Amino acid sequence: MSRTGLIGAIPDCEDDMSAQLHSLTLPGPMLRRGFWLYVWVVETPKGQMHYVGRTGDNSSPHATAPYTRMGQHLGFASNQNALRRHLREQQIEPEECVSFDLVAFGPLYGEVEKQDGLTRDDLMAKHTPIRNAVGALEKALAEGLAAAGYHVLNTVKWKHPHEVDGWNAVRAAFSERFPGLA
Template sequence: MSSPSTYCLTLAGPMLKRGFWLYVWRVEVPGGAEPWLYVGRTGDNSSPNAGAPYTRMGQHLGSLENQNALRKHLLAKGLTLAECTFHLISHGPIHPEVERPASAEERKARRAELMELHLPLRNEVGAYERDLAAALADAGYQVLNTVRWKPVGNPDQWGRVLAAFAKHFPKLEQAR
């Protein structure tokens, strides 16, 4: 058995804010190989919710089958999660979450109305998620996931998104 170690995680407070965010996980793997990237977004497909990147962080590495996509991709590559180092780069919120009624019964009663407000925002941010994953792959990064999404986003907003992530992924400068 190994002896206990101490680790430190720094979390920027704004990453707790609910809304429509884009994020990229950069996963450093043992042996110095190129890191793997995973591109994601907040903004549910099945409800009018748009959580915070902090919330998705734990879900991605957890054990719930419908929330742990990053974990599944890494295990499929034969990687041991405990041997990896994880970095989460988040950008947003691009849009705030639509109104979130305090009570569950009001949320249920207004679900259709709230989804109507939620869907255009989700579709726009989904387009940036797809385009960011493709741009990173085209720039030569190892991207774990392919994002399939039909809607398109706003070209001006996409330019701002690309510039924000290019600060952390310099090879994206070629895509600008």
């Protein structure tokens, strides 16, 4: 079999695809490293679905930008592609979805900066309390969206309690896009 495309036939290809022009607009601030909360809004063949996440690693003292997580979530590295996995659990291939919208709020905190003389353990000691606070807000956001009737794909398991003032700020910010949270 061959596939015919813009440049002619390519032998031994079974897919027949039509080339289309697409566009992605990314706000510059989404490139800032730090601790962010985000919600993916996915228009799927089965309706709108949501995934709640955060930046700020569990296993390292790094907190990346939402832009970086965006590609990882839809990539193929099994330890990074949680959104792809959750969609597949719903029998949905990401490439079949109509659109993906990443709604991000942050940075709530900056990334812990590397400094001369600080070990990885020192950096983790600074990183962990921030990560725990943001993780608690991530859980509250996921639960709040689900309680408001949004289809949330993931369950956030976090044992630390969220701070009331922090949750109020997060809820107010995300309520602009998700009015059911208000």
